[in-house]
Every structure is written in C-alpha cells, then in structure tokens.
Amino acid sequence: MTRTPPTAVTRVRLWRWRRNPLKRHSDVVEAWIVLAGWLLTLLAGIVAGVAAARTAESAFTARLAQLHPVSAVLTDGAPRTPGAGGGYADGRVWATVRWTDANGTVRTDQVKAAPGASAGSRVTVWTDRAGRVVPAPVTGTAADVQAALTGALVAPTAGALVWGGVRLVRGSLIRRRMAEWDEEWKQIGPRWGNLSGGVG
Structure with a gap:
C-alpha cells in the first residue's frame, strides 16, 4: 500500500506585486x-x-x-624578563624614565619599555598638556x-x-487586515452556510 504524500503548500514569491483578484489594497x-x-x-x-x-x-x-611625544631616558635598567616588575602581554616591562617638559621641569614616571634596556636608553613617551604620561595615541x-x-x-x-x-x-x-477579514466573515459566513445547505 502506497501512501500519498501530503500536498505541499507552495509559496508564491512576489505575489503582492502580481495581478490577483484576491489581492487587496x-x-x-x-x-x-x-x-x-x-x-x-x-x-x-x-x-x-x-x-x-x-x-x-x-x-x-x-x-x-x-598629546605630544617626548624623548625620555631610562633612569635604571629595565628588568630582563616580563615577569619581573610587572610585565605586559606584548613582552614589555615597566621602567622608570626621566624627561624635561616644555617649562623646564624635570619629570619622572613609569612607562613600558623593552626588557633589558640599559639605563640611559632613550624611549619616546606621550604626555598630555598637564605633562602626565598617557598611552600612545x-x-x-x-x-x-x-x-x-x-x-x-x-x-x-x-x-x-x-x-x-x-x-x-x-x-x-496585518492585525488590521485580520480584523477586516473577521468582520467580512461575520457578514458572509451565515449566507455561505445557507447557500451550502440549499445545494442537493
């Protein structure tokens, strides 16, 4: 005994753009x-x-x-391993540097430097208008x-x-259209039943 496969519902693409007597405004x-x-x-x-x-x-x-870049010098040698003195994922380490700002004031701060850099090595640091060291832009x-x-x-x-x-x-x-359909069915439904009952 062979089973008849259920009829698949075919979706008509772009049906709203085609001529169709059932299509509404x-x-x-x-x-x-x-x-x-x-x-x-x-x-x-x-x-x-x-x-x-x-x-x-x-x-x-x-x-x-x-911001503006400043040339600074390491006051001490930088640690040789990233784990010493707090390392970074990029392999650099904290080191103390010294520089003179535009007003002639000598400043020191901690910046990231290459591991093992010797004292006196020059590094470029970025500072803001207040002279504070900030991350490079x-x-x-x-x-x-x-x-x-x-x-x-x-x-x-x-x-x-x-x-x-x-x-x-x-x-x-869609909700408005459904409401319209419900309203129309309330008017047509009873007549449909009377028509179908009279056949035969």
Whole structure:
C-alpha cells in the first residue's frame, strides 16, 4: 500500500506585486512598506556606519592634537624578563624614565619599555598638556582599522533598528487586515452556510 504524500503548500514569491483578484489594497501597501523598509534599512546602515567611522577618525585626530611625544631616558635598567616588575602581554616591562617638559621641569614616571634596556636608553613617551604620561595615541593604519571596525559594528545595529520599526508597522497592517477579514466573515459566513445547505 502506497501512501500519498501530503500536498505541499507552495509559496508564491512576489505575489503582492502580481495581478490577483484576491489581492487587496492593504496587500499592495504592505508590499511597498516592505520594499521601502529594506531600502531604508540599507541606507540607514550605510549612513550610520560612515558617520561612526568619521566620528572615530575625528576623535583620534582630536586626541592626537592634545598629546605630544617626548624623548625620555631610562633612569635604571629595565628588568630582563616580563615577569619581573610587572610585565605586559606584548613582552614589555615597566621602567622608570626621566624627561624635561616644555617649562623646564624635570619629570619622572613609569612607562613600558623593552626588557633589558640599559639605563640611559632613550624611549619616546606621550604626555598630555598637564605633562602626565598617557598611552600612545592611535595613528596611521591602526586608526583607520579601528574607525572602519567602529563603522562596521554600528551599521548593522542601525539597520536592525530601522527594520524593527518596519516590522512594527507591518504587524499593525496585518492585525488590521485580520480584523477586516473577521468582520467580512461575520457578514458572509451565515449566507455561505445557507447557500451550502440549499445545494442537493
């Protein structure tokens, strides 16, 4: 005995754009909203991503303008192993350096240096306007990559927010259409029953 496979429900693509006597005005409106939603999602993602990347670039440039490099010397030899005196994942170690700021004041501070660097070795440190040692600013290729990554992260988020708004509008239309169908069925249903009962 062979079993007849169940009839598969065929989804007709782009049915809202085709001629169909059952198609309603709300179906056409929904089709345009979905199309506009995809375009707005794409546009919002691109605009937000580019804006975020440019903002990041501006932030890097602004920070670079507030800092300046200083040539300093190690007051003591740097530890030879990263584990001594507190090491970093990049293999560098803490070391004490000395420099003279723009006002002629001699300053000392702890910075990262290569392991085993001898006393008197010169290193470049970055300081702010108050003369404090700060991390080196992001410049060049690293700045470009970070700005691009920022834009790449912001773009899909902005697009998702726009698409979420489109889904809300579409959901409202679907609920409205269902309510219309219910109302029409209340009017047609009883007559349908009378017609089918009279056949035969």
